[in-house]
Amino acid sequence: MDYIIEIKELSKQYFNKKALNNISINIEKGKIIGILGPNGSGKTTLIKIITGILRQSKGEIKIDGKTPGVYTKSIVSYLPDRNFLYPWMNIKDAIAFYKDFYKDFDEKKAYELLDFMKLNSKSKISSLSKGMTEKLNLALVLSRKAKVYVLDEPIAGVDPVARDQILNAIIENYNKDSTMIITTHLVRDMESIFEDIIFLKEGEVFLARNAEELREERKMQIDDLYKEIFG
Amino acid sequence: MGKYIKYEIKGSYKFILGIITILLVAFSLIQMNIYKLSQQSNAVQNLKVTPFITGISGLVVFGAFLTAFFYIIGSFRKELYENRGYLTFTLPLTGNQIVGAKFIVAMMWFIILGLFVVVYNLLLGSIIFSNDWIANMKDIIQLLREILNQGTIALGVLGILSSIMTLILIYFSITVSRVSIRNKKLGSLWFVLFLILNGVIAYVILKINTIFPYYMDINVFEISHIDNVNLDNVNFVSQTVKNMGSPILLNDNCCNAYINITGLITKILITIGSFLGTGYLIENKIDL
Numbered sequence: 001m002d003y004i005i006e007i008k009e010l011s012k013q014y015f016n017k018k019a020l021n022n023i024s025i026n027i028e029k030g031k032i033i034g035i036l037g038p039n040g041s042g043k044t045t046l047i048k049i050i051t052g053i054l055r056q057s058k059g060e061i062k063i064d065g066k067t068p069g070v071y072t073k074s075i076v077s078y079l080p081d082r083n084f085l086y087p088w089m090n091i092k093d094a095i096a097f098y099k100d101f102y103k104d105f106d107e108k109k110a111y112e113l114l115d116f117m118k119l120n121s122k123s124k125i126s127s128l129s130k131g132m133t134e135k136l137n138l139a140l141v142l143s144r145k146a147k148v149y150v151l152d153e154p155i156a157g158v159d160p161v162a163r164d165q166i167l168n169a170i171i172e173n174y175n176k177d178s179t180m181i182i183t184t185h186l187v188r189d190m191e192s193i194f195e196d197i198i199f200l201k202e203g204e205v206f207l208a209r210n211a212e213e214l215r216e217e218r219k220m221q222i223d224d225l226y227k228e229i230f231g
Numbered sequence: 232m233g234k235y236i237k238y239e240i241k242g243s244y245k246f247i248l249g250i251i252t253i254l255l256v257a258f259s260l261i262q263m264n265i266y267k268l269s270q271q272s273n274a275v276q277n278l279k280v281t282p283f284i285t286g287i288s289g290l291v292v293f294g295a296f297l298t299a300f301f302y303i304i305g306s307f308r309k310e311l312y313e314n315r316g317y318l319t320f321t322l323p324l325t326g327n328q329i330v331g332a333k334f335i336v337a338m339m340w341f342i343i344l345g346l347f348v349v350v351y352n353l354l355l356g357s358i359i360f361s362n363d364w365i366a367n368m369k370d371i372i373q374l375l376r377e378i379l380n381q382g383t384i385a386l387g388v389l390g391i392l393s394s395i396m397t398l399i400l401i402y403f404s405i406t407v408s409r410v411s412i413r414n415k416k417l418g419s420l421w422f423v424l425f426l427i428l429n430g431v432i433a434y435v436i437l438k439i440n441t442i443f444p445y446y447m448d449i450n451v452f453e454i455s456h457i458d459n460v461n462l463d464n465v466n467f468v469s470q471t472v473k474n475m476g477s478p479i480l481l482n483d484n485c486c487n488a489y490i491n492i493t494g495l496i497t498k499i500l501i502t503i504g505s506f507l508g509t510g511y512l513i514e515n516k517i518d519l
Contacts (some may be wrong), residue, residue, distance in 0.1 A: 012411075048518075048519065051321055052320075052321065053316075053317065053320050053321060053517070053518070053519040054518045054519060055515070055516065055518060069514070070323050070324065070325055071323070073321055073322065073323040073324075074323035076321075078317075078321050080314075080317040082314045083314055084314050084315060084316075084317035084319065085243055085315075085318060086238075086315055086318065087315075088241070088242045088245075093241070097238060100234045100237075100238075101234060101321070101322050101324075102322065141494045
């Protein structure tokens with residue numbers, strides 16, 4: 001099989017707390033993967049290691065055959081769970097910034113997504129609401145033709161209208177040649193787009209399967225299964 | 232790296248412009264007051280006020296540079312402790328490129344501020360005090376020729392090198408502090424670390440200067456042992472410190488300077504090492 005991400009016996013420890021414990025996962029190319037788990041299960045830690053802003057304590061991780069570094073950062077499009085753009089920027093600056101740093105950035109698509117999200121390119125980043133910020137960040141991240149998209153809680157804390165816009169943007173702009181990893185605990189809203197599911201529990205992989213197979217086997221929705229596992 | 236430099240400038244130019252505006256207003260007021268005083272006939276009064284005005288000018292320059300300095304350090308610290316780091320450290324850039332860009336922009340702002348202070352004051356002075364611009368400029372160029380001898384150039388080069396080393400050591404201290412202590416509240420420990428590092432480095436360089444007292448005569452670029460340096464007309468201070476590991480020896484009229492070459496090389500190596508160390512830590516050890 002063709003794996004874009006290979007994780008082998010990966011652990012991350014903060015002093016006496018194990019955030020990730022001996023995780024081994026292989027992620028196939030061209031799939032949308034949901035990493036599910038409650039707060040503190042290790043989702044964000046795993047994502048940060050994939051994006052190269054956190055170092056593992058043990059184990060190995062390869063993205064497109066390379067350890068996280070300059071190359072992997074050029075092929076991974078990352079949406080953090082916070083407002084990460086420089087506050088002095090306006091939306092136009094942010095688009096120019098992405099265009100300058102990422103060869104795979106499609107400026108035209110970015111402006112189309114801005115229209116879709118009803119965002120004004122002259123708005124200052126610091127003046128945007130939580131929902132607008134989330135939509136802008138997603139527009140930037142999805143405007144790249146990256147090999148891997150990593151979206152950390154893309155719909156957390158936004159109103160239902162913005163949530164629908166974000167979900168539609170993800171579905172419509174997903175590139176079949178790419179892999180998309182999404183973490184969330186709002187499972188009901190997002191489960192329909194996941195092809196594979198990884199349940200993380202206390203830093204370990206509790207279950208990793210194809211979403212459709214899981215539904216058929218357990219005769220329940222992923223959201224219900226989530227509640228059964230973590231409830 | 233050029234692109235990152237561009238965005239560093241975009242993100243900070245408004246603040247530097249603010250400092251320049253304050254400097255512009257402050258020096259205009261100072262020079263106008265000097266002019267007013269010069270028009271008064273009370274020489275005794277002028278004599279009393281002149282040092283005060285000079286002091287105020289010095290404080291304005293010091294304040295402006297200090298503000299810029301803290302802003303630049305704060306901007307570096309924000310990358311490591313605030314959300315913007317999620318953007319900076321996921322860019323496909325090496326640690327050295329990020330630190331290098333920040334360093335280049337910081338130095339650029341200091342040079343611009345310095346040039347502004349000098350050029351604006353010279354121009355304003357020429358306008359206020361005289362109508363004869365060309366004659367004034369000739370005087371200023373002549374004055375600069377007199378001031379810029381080998382001694383002042385050597386002192387200037389050492390001063391610039393020390394400033395570069397200080398800035399890079401601060402970057403290094405902030406990064407080491409961030410890598411070792413995740414708690415933001417304890418993030419100010421970088422300052423303690425910086426003081427310790429600075430002290431240790433000063434001591435090491437002094438020792439190296441003493442153990443290897445080889446001085447370069449910057450008049451002829453020849454290196455010789457201190458015993459072979461012609462100290463006949465080396466000034467009093469240099470005579471006193473010559474056996475104490477002084478980084479520089481000057482003669483009486485500052486027209487000849489001897490720089491301790493081993494100390495200088497050590498300083499350059501420490502600066503390069505701190506720069507590469509900061510880049511390495513940012514690329515390989517930062518946990519956001």
